[in-house]
Amino acid sequence: MFPIEYFxxxxxxxxxxxxxxxxxxxxxxxxxxxxxxxxxxxxxxxxDLAILISFGTSLAIIIPTSISGAYRHSxxxxxxxxxxxxxxxxxxxxxxxxGFAASSLPYNILExxxxxxLLFVAxxxxxxxxxxxxxxxxxxxxxxxxIIGLLVGFSxxxxxxxxxIFLIAILTSLLGFSMIEAIGxxxxxxxxTAIGGFLSYMISGWGISTFPYSIGYVSIINxxxxxxxxxPFASIGAKYAQKxxxxxxxxxxxxxxxxxxxxxxxxxx
Numbered sequence: 001m002f003p004i005e006y007f008x009x010x011x012x013x014x015x016x017x018x019x020x021x022x023x024x025x026x027x028x029x030x031x032x033x034x035x036x037x038x039x040x041x042x043x044x045x046x047x048d049l050a051i052l053i054s055f056g057t058s059l060a061i062i063i064p065t066s067i068s069g070a071y072r073h074s075x076x077x078x079x080x081x082x083x084x085x086x087x088x089x090x091x092x093x094x095x096x097x098x099g100f101a102a103s104s105l106p107y108n109i110l111e112x113x114x115x116x117x118l119l120f121v122a123x124x125x126x127x128x129x130x131x132x133x134x135x136x137x138x139x140x141x142x143x144x145x146x147i148i149g150l151l152v153g154f155s156x157x158x159x160x161x162x163x164x165i166f167l168i169a170i171l172t173s174l175l176g177f178s179m180i181e182a183i184g185x186x187x188x189x190x191x192x193t194a195i196g197g198f199l200s201y202m203i204s205g206w207g208i209s210t211f212p213y214s215i216g217y218v219s220i221i222n223x224x225x226x227x228x229x230x231x232p233f234a235s236i237g238a239k240y241a242q243k244x245x246x247x248x249x250x251x252x253x254x255x256x257x258x259x260x261x262x263x264x265x266x267x268x269x
Contacts, residue, residue, distance in 0.1 A: 001212060002043060002221070009039045010222055014229030017061070021230065022069035022237025023244070024168075024183060024253050028230060029161030029190075030118060032058040034260050036222060049211060051107040055160025056201030056217030057226075059099070059194045062161075065230040066191035072238035073184035080181065083140060084188025087149040091163060091193030094153025099200025102158045103217075111264055114159045118261035121165050124173065126254045138174050149189075156190070157197030164190045165257060179249055183241060 013035045017028030033054045040050035074081055102110060138144055148170055156163035164186040171182035198218065205216030213220045241249065262268040 006039060006043050007225060009035075009042075010225040011229055013039070014061075014226040015233050017226065018065055018068075018230030018233030019237040020256065021062075021065050021187075022072065022234035022239070023241045024164070024237075024249065024256075028065055028234070029058045029062050029156075029159075029194075030165050030257060030260055032061055032226065032230075033114070033160045034264055036226075045211065047107045049209065051110055052103060052201065052205065052217045053209070053211050053214065053219055053222070055102055055110075056099075056198065056205060057219045057222045058160040059095070059157070059198040059201060060218045060223050061227045061230060062190060062194040063198065064227055065234045066164075066187050066194065068231045068234040069238040070184075070187040070191050072235050073187050073241070076242055077181070077184045080184040081188060083145070084185045085192065086142070086145050087152070087167070087185070088189045088192030090146045090149025091153030091156065091189055092196035094150040094155075095157035095163075095193045095196030095198075096200045097196075098154040098157025098159075099197040100157075100204055101154075102160070103201075103204040110159070115261050115264035117155065117159070118165065118257050118264065121169050122254050122258035122261055124169050126258070140175050149193075152189075153193045153196060156193045157200055160197070160201075163193050168253075180241065183249070187238070 013032060017031040017035075020031055021028035036054040036057060037050050040053060041047065045053070070084070148167070152163040152166045152170070155161075155166055167186045167189055168179075168182045171177040171185060172179060177185065202216035202218050205214075205218070209217050211217075211219055244252075259268070
């Protein structure tokens, strides 16, 4: 039913997304979503269904992938579990709501929203590339963490990403986290937030999705193949994150996000 290059593509996505997840603390969704979307279109899946399958399956994959990276980060860094869990609890609620919202929006609108948000994050990081640590502008308390968790969680569910690309920008620019602290905290946050979004895509696509071997908008084949490679590579990426200078991490993070933003907006072929 599926061409052999489809399975090869899924394996490649798993390797790259897993390594990026552990290295950058972003869950890998910013790679899993667009690459899955382009791959599904390649085999003839219509765009409306392709983008929802990409979102739902991405969130399912992010759960085990980010847990792998979070475990590695928590072993080498102190003080990241509490803020990560606190943000993540609110993120689960936001992700659940965002997932249902996505199923009611046209695919081209979702493409534009996803691309614009990625572009904003990339530009913000490029402008602050030389800053090792920002001064904290707001305090980290229950109210602020609740607002941030809900908003980032909503964007996570809406766009099928763990939310790490948005959370890292907030933690470093508003809360005074260093890049490596933000990456570690984010890896814990997204492992929780993705649960809410995953459940909403599974429920909203139940009896509607026509994609073979899927539960709602979650593809079982895509999940198994990508996760099989993303989970071990997330642990490898997290190990390297401790050794790479923060400036280089920011450059890698910014360039990858910028490329995907231009790709989703149709600026790059």
